[in-house]
Structures are given as structure tokens and as C-alpha cells.
Amino acid sequence: MPLFINRDQIFAHQVHLLEHKLRSKEERILELETENAILHLRLAECLGKLRREREEEIKALNHHQHQRDAQNITRSALTKLLSEVQAVKQDLSEVFAVYVSFATELEEQSKQLMGKVEQVSSSLNSHCGNEIQNLQAHVAGLERSLEEEKEKCRAERQRRKELHNTLVELRGNIRVHCRVRPVLPFDHIRSSTSGSGPASSEEVVYAISDDTVMVNGLKTGMPMQDKMFEFERVHGPADSQDAVFEEVKPLLTSLLDGYNVCIMAYGQTGSGKTHTMMGSQPLHDHSRTQQEAQKGIIPKAAAELFRLISEKPAESHTVEVSVMEVYNNEVFDLLARDEQGNAAGQRRDVITTSSGAIQVTSLTYVPVCSASEVMQVISSVLKLRARCPTLVHTDSSRSHLIVTLTISSKSPNALALARRLQSAKKDMQRSNQKEWWSPRCRRANPAARHSSDELFASSASSPCPSPSYSPCPSPRNSITQAPFKTKLQLVDLAGSECVGMSGVSGAALWELSCINRSLSALSDVLGALAEQRPHVPYRNSKLTHLLQDSIGGDAKLLVMLCVSPTQRFITESLQSLGLGTRARQVQKEQPRKKNNTLKVK
Template identity: 45%
Template sequence: MPLGIDRTHFYAEKVKRQEKEIRAKDERVAQLETENAMLYLKLAQLHGTVQSVRQENSSLNEQVESEQQFRNGVSGTAIKLHRELETIRNDLRSLQSIAIDIPEQFQKYTTQANKVVQRHRQVFQSQNSSMTSLQSQVTNMELALQEITERHAKEKKRRQELHNILMELRGNIRVHCRIRPLMEFDCGNEDSGSLGKPGTRSEVVVHFVDDENVCCRTAKHNKVFEYERVFGPTESQNDIFEEVQPMLTSLLDGYNICIMAYGQTGSGKTHTMLGSHKNEDYNPSREPHRDEGVIPRAARELFRLISEKQSATHKIEVSVLEIYNNEIRDLLSNDPSIKHDINTSTDGTVSVPTLSSKQVDTVYDVMCLVQHGLRTRRESATMVHEHSSRSHLVVTLTVISQAPSFFSKTSSGSSQDLQRDIRGRSYSTSSAPNLGNLSNTWSGADQSQASTVPGMGAVIRTKLQLVDLAGSECVGMSGVKGAALREASNINKSLSALADVLGALAEHRSHVPYRNTRLTHLLQDSIGGDAKLLVLLCVSPAQRYITESLQCLGFGTRARQVQRGPTKRRLPSSAEKVDSSSVRPRSASTATGPSFIPKPT
């Protein structure tokens, strides 16, 4: 480099120019970086667009495939439908060919049917006259049958009424029989599924024949027993009481009544006499239970009859006793140590002077006393029956009635007036004596002749005895031991004595063994006296009880053979001079008032 040349200005310019180029290059770099960033952004957008396009392409492919499959399916269905259509067309062609032949066949069948109808019409017209004649004959026969049926019913009812009157005049004891349904305990040790099957011990051998006959049919026995009334297993408690109800009218007319249930253990005696009240307290606000027995129904009917009479002319007293091991126990007394003896008056009337009686005013009072007595009645379980009664139960309802006005006449009264009264004049008077002073407790209430009560004049006492006898039983079948064996022995002894009494009465023996047991002694004036006596035989139908059933039915047959003479009416003491033999009673079923008429001379 030559010395002396100034190059500073040259280098400064060059530096400025270089810096300017550098700045331009930097700006260019920044611009390129910006463009690069924009390109990257655009590239990302293009990637997104490509992805969406791919998805759309994939969905389009799927649609295309599904449309292809649909086209293939439609094509197959169309082919199938085409085949079916072709088959239908072929069938239609066949039907058309058949339809062408139908009118001809129809015409042919119609012609044949018309011929048959014409033939039958001719036959019907030929028989129409004879049919009319037969219809007229049938109508006449139906009218004749209806008339004969009505006449038969009237004659049957009249025969029953005449039979009842004849039996009452002869004095026979009325006997009814009730067959209970077959129960589960009749099977004994057998399976309950064999109930009633032939060849088993629970087979039915006692059969209901009709209203008056019962048949006992086994391989060894085939015997029919006849009674005044026979009740089948389906008859209700109300059906039983309908036959008892007329007797209660006679009670208010002055006749003693005794209703006695007899049968083996478990035959339904207690159910017949007491019903279902033992399992629930008697509630007077409730309707009468359909299973009520004779005792509550009789009490209700008795109060109903009294309500129709003149007020304050009747009172009722109740006594409840049991005969256990041949001893009398007063079930209404608080002192069980009292020994009760039976007194027999000169006219054969029986009474227990130490027996307590309670005055009652409603059915509820009666049943409360009966239930009180039942709580102390002797019962125990045996192999035959779970609640076997071990004593004889006697419920006595004594009716104390004001004597009719003509009974108060002395023997010096006019006999013409007495006969007029007997023939049916009303007994009621304008002023009835007050019974309010009558004592609530009477001793020996079942008097044969009524007494005179101070302040009220003569009264008549009649009694309704309702007896639920203990059941006869076979000791081997019942399985009793010890004290229960002694109880069974006394029960069977007293029932045997009862049968002996009936046998003696039926055979007209000079001596009747009433005093052999307390039971027969207590019932002396009912069995052999002048009370109206109804015996309800309760029988089990099962084969295993055949011996006891035959014994029970035989007892009823002997009872029917007893002839005791006409039933006598109770008289007050002030009328004892009236000859009771000069009157005879009417049937209890028709008695509604003074039920006696003068004996013709």
C-alpha cells in the first residue's frame, strides 16, 4: 500500500454499506421466518383437511358397502317374494277350477236336502196329531200327579198329627234319633285319608233312610229302626229344635216336659243339648249362633211365649245339677259338702229339697247359670273323645204361673161354669196378682201340685227338665284307668238301670226299679210319671262304634214301647178337688191354650 493515501473514508463507507446489507439480510431473514411460520400453519391446516377428507371417505365407503348389502338383500327378498307369488298364482288357478264345480255340487246337495226335508215334514205331519194327543195325556197326568201329591202331603201330615195324638193318649215316650256326621276321630289309629272307605273302622254303617227310619247295615247286621223322627247328618240344630218347640207351649199350659239326650261318648249329645256356647261367652247383644243347642233355644222360646202372655203372671227359676258317681252335686251351690237326697211324694212326684234355684228374667240369665254349672261339671279326656262328660247333667227350668181364674173356685162352684171354662174360655183376668214378692230361691221347685203363695193366690208349677246324659262307653276302647274307670263303671251302671226301668215299664211289671240309681230315681216322675218325655238318641255312623250304636237304637225301641197313660196337667192346690180324670190333653203340636176337654159321659 503506498504511503500517503488516506483510506479511512473508504473503510467507513464500506462499513456502512456492509451494515446496511446486514440489516437488509436480517429483515429478509425475519420475513422468511414469518413466511415459514405461515407455511407451517397452512401445512397444519392442510393436514386437518386431509384427515377430515379421509374420515368422510371412510364413511362413504361404509355407506357404499351397506347400500351394496341392502341391494343384495332386497334382491334375495324380491326373488323369494316372486317365488311365493308364483305359488299363490298356481293355488289361485286351482281354486278357480274348484270354484267352477261348486255351483253344480251345491245344486246337487240342495236337491237332496229338499227331498229329505220333504220326507221328514210328511212324517212330522203324520205324527203331529198323535203328539198332540200325547201332550194332552201328559198334561192330565201332571195335574193328577200334583193333586195326588198334595193329597198325599195332607194325608201324611194328618197321619202324623193323629199318630201324635194317639201316642199322647197312649202315653208313649216320644223318641227321636240324630245321626251325626263322620268325624276325624272316628278313624282311631287309622290314617285320616281312609275316612269313610269300605273295610275300615270308620266306614259308615248307620244310614239315614227317611224322616222316620234309620238303618244299621253291616256284614252281620241289617236292621231298620223306626222312631217318631229321624235326623240325618246334614240337618241343623234348628231342624232339631223345630220338633222340640211345640212341647214348650204345653209347658205353659200346665204340663211337665222332659227332654233327654242319650247315646255313647262322642255321639253329639252335648252338642245337641248345649251347642257351641261352651267355647265362647254368651253375649245377648249378638245374634243367636246357628250351632246353639236345645237348652239356649228352649230358654229363648220360653221367654218369647211368656212375653205374649199377660205381664207379671209367670216367673222362671233355674237349677243345675249333675249326678257324678251316683251322687247329686248342686252346680249352683257354693257348698259342695251338702248331701242331697231325693224325696218322693205320695203321688209319685220327685223333688230335691236342698237343691238351690235361681230366678231368671232373660235368656242371658239362664245361660250364665248354665255356664257357671258347666265350669264345675266333671269332664276328662279318653281315647274315644277329648272332652268326655263324666256325669249326667240336669238343667231344670221351673215355670211358676198364676192359676187360671176358674181353678180358684171351690168345689161348691157351679159345674156348668167350670165346664165352660174348660172348653176354652180365656183364663186372663182384669187384675193380675203381683208376683213381685215371690222368693228368688225355692226348695223343691218341681212340685207336682202347685201351692198357694201369700198375696197372689194359687199358682201352678211346671218344670222343663233338660238332661244331657253321660255317654255310655266300652272300657277297652276308651282306655280309662283308676278314677276314670270308676266313673265309667258308674255311668254304665246308671244307664243300664235306665234301660231296666224302661224294660219294666214296657212289660208292665209290678215293680219298677227306680231306686237302683240316683239317675232313675230323679227322673222317676218324667219316665214313669205323667210328664211329656222326649228322648233324643245320638248315634255315631262309624263301624268302630257298631256295638254302642245298636245298643242305643235298641234303647230307643224299648222307650217307644212304654205306655204310661194320658199325660196329666198340673193343678194348683186350690183346685185339687177337680177330677183330673175327667179331662184329656190335646196334642202338644197343636196346643195353643188350655189343652184339655171334658171326658164324654
């Protein structure tokens, strides 16, 4: 039976074989392409290595070339330098030869001159020796005399100053110091009221000595006139804050001796009152020493007070601070707190007690233990002080600031005196007990009265007799020591000014009016005291009423006049200098030292 051949199957088989071969070829092609890519990568690596090796060879060749060039340059430079050194050696040898010849010649001439000098000296010594010695002795005597006269002059000047201060203290006059500030940039602004004449920035106020101020050209447009004002101390523009405080420091010693002290700065707006009292911060960062030098009287006085207290027995003194301002003729307590506990100035009343002392009702006192605490308290409330910019000053104070430091002192000497008195009374009681127990023993027994008087007179520090000092002892012998209080008042007054120059308007006009009225009241009080009038108008202003104890009492008062040096402020400067002159004429009561009150029960 013949075989049947299916061609389709044969063709399909052949197609399958061909497809298999095609896939094999394609896989081979992929393998070859992969190998080709690997070979390309290897070729690229080889080329990179060759390129880098070639670059390194080029760099090495260049480096060797540079080294060869540098060596060639160095050789040429060394060759040139060697030739120059040889030339210098030749020149030095020639110079040395010239020097040797000059030295030999100079030595010979020196010998000749020395011989001539010796001859001349011997001739002079033989003829003028006595005259030279006499002249030298005369010059030495004159120098000694000059030193002695200088020392005498210095001693006399110091003695005159001490005697003057003693006389001022005995007479009770108000001490007045004056400080002339330097010319500042705002002095060059011409005022609308200056009119014709000298420029407003022309300097007309001078500190010509340590106690005299001269005002040159009192009136614009008139012949030049000079007027002198004398004060206890005058500070010029070059005087530092330390120099100003050195003249104030002696007053602080009186605080612990039992005297009240008041220091106030008076002057026109922009004359440097706040700078003198509070100081100023440097515009740039400075050292601590420079910052200390810029401090004013208030921080320096606080530091000096606590320094003096540190020299006393521990816990013998306590200090409290209060801060007030007089604004629009009203007294405000700047340390008072509101309901939220924030500092808020509250109005207070000034009253006169039955003993004649001035007291501020409900005034806030803060205990302090160091000068830094004092300044922290003051700095925390300074922002509450009324201020307003004017044409004269960009940060003008519109109120009078009064900082009071109250010192409570316990005197150990007074306690020792009380014990001495009690011991003497016990001895007298044992010697004559019956007579001492009589209610009228002091008047009935002259001998006992005489002994008691001698006892009281023997104690230099004994206070004035009073019923509490009766020599008749009490059945209960006990001593109570009541501390006495003194106060240091530091006052930065608001500045006086005229409306036309300050350029204020609206509510600021009322502020300016109150400032000028209070300063005018202060001037009236000083005038009344200087003329010894029977009535002194302290109550015309809250300022003078508040400072009544300091102005007219037995406190030691120092007025620091701050004046501007230029023609622009000549009217206000003359007004300030005039007030200082009137203040020096005030003869206050002689300062009385406060004593501790001893109570023998």
C-alpha cells in the same frame, strides 16, 4: 459534666420496642389468617354454587335429551300405529264387502226357507192340528193330575204324622228321636279291641229315611246283616242344629198348657250328646247367624220358652232355673254357693214327698227373665261339671247334667171361672137362702143339687170336685188364686263306654262304673215299664230316682239317641238303639194337664 449513658436501659428499651413490633406483627398475622379463612369459605361457597349450577345444567341437558328421545320414540310409534290403522281400515273395508255379500245371500236363503216353512206349517196345520191340540190338552191334564196327587200325598203324609203323634200322646208312649253324627277324625283310630275284620272307621250306621236307622254288618267277621230301627224322627249327619230343634219345639208349647216336659240326650261317649244339647262354639270367628245355628237344644229351648211367654199377658209367668249333676251316684247342686260366695257343687238328697212327687232338698233356684240369663247361669257352673280325657274323647263328661226350668203360671181363665162360680152361688143364695145355709143342703134339697151339678158340668175348664168347691157359700166370699208350676228338664247324660276302649284307670274306673250302672238302671226302668211289671226299680240309682216323674209319670218325655256311625263303636250304638226301641214300647199314663187350684173361702 459528661452525660452517663446506661446501655442496659437502652437495650431494654430496644427489646421492648421490638416486642411491641412482634406483637403487632402477630396480630396482623392473625388478622390475615382470619381473612384467609373467610376467603376460603367464600371460595368453597362459590365452588358449591358452581357445582350445583353445573349439575342442574347437566340434569336439564339430560332431561331435554330424554324428552327428545321420547319424542323420537313416540313419533316412530305413531308412524307405525298409523300404518297399522291404515292396514286395519283396508281389512275392514274388505270384510265389510264380504259381509254385505253374505248378508244379501243369507237374506235370500232366509226368504226361501221361510216360504218352505210356511208351506210345511200350513200342511201340518191342515193335517195334524187336531192331534197336536189333543196331545197338549192330554199333557196339561196329566200335569194337573200329577200336582193333585202330589198334594194329596203331601196332605196324607202330614195327616199320618199328626194322627201318629196324637196316638202316641193318647197312649202316653215315650217319644224317641235318633241322631247319627258324621264321621270325625278320631273315628280313624283303630281300637285295640277291634281285632281283624273291617276297619274301625268304616261307616255301618245310616239314616235311610226320616224315621228309620239301618245298621249294616252287625258282627265283625260274619256275613253282612242289616237291621232296621224305627223311631219318631231320625236325623242324619247332614241335619243341622235347627233341623233337630224344629222337631223338639212343639213340646215346649205344652209347658204353658200345664204339662211337664223332659228332653234327655242318651248315647255313648263321643256320639254328640253335649253338642246336641248345649251346642258348640265355632273354631274361627263367624257371623252372629252362624253362631246361633251352632246352638243346641238347651239355649234354643230357653229362647223359645221366653218367646212363648212374651205372647202371654204380662207378669203371668215367672221362670226359675236350677242346675244339678249326678256324679258317682250322688246328686250335686251346681248353683250352691260356699262361704265366700263362689259357686261350689254341694251334695243334695232326693226324697219322695207324701203326694208321690220327687223333690231335691235345699235345691238352689235362680230367677231368670230371658234366655241370655239362663245361659249365663248355666255357663257359670259348667266348669264345675266332672270331666276326664279318655282315649275316645279328650273332654269326656263323667256326670249326668240336669238343667231344670220351673215355670210358675197364673191362669186368667181360672180366675174368670172362679168369679163365675161365686156369682152363681150368690144368685142361688138369694133365691133359697135358708136351704143353702143348711150344712146338709146339697143332700137335703135334690133340686139345689141338680142345679149345682148342671153349673159345674157347664164349665169345660172346671177342675175335679173337691171339698173346696162346695156350693155352700162361706160367710166370707173371697177367692185366692194359687199359681201352678210346670217344669222343663233338659238332661245331658254321661256317655256309656267300655274300659278297654276308653283306657281309663285308677279313680276313673269308679267313675266309669257309676256311669254304666246308672245307665243300666235307666234301661232296667224302661224295661220294667215296657213289660208293665208291678214294681219299677226307680231307686236303684239316684239318676232314675231323680227322673222318676219324667220317666214314669205323666210328663212328656223325649229321648234323643245320639249314635256314632262307624264300626269301631258298633257295640255301644246297638245298645243305644236297643234302649230307644224299649223306650218306645213304654205306655205311660195319659198326660194330664195341670189346673190352677181355686180356693173359695
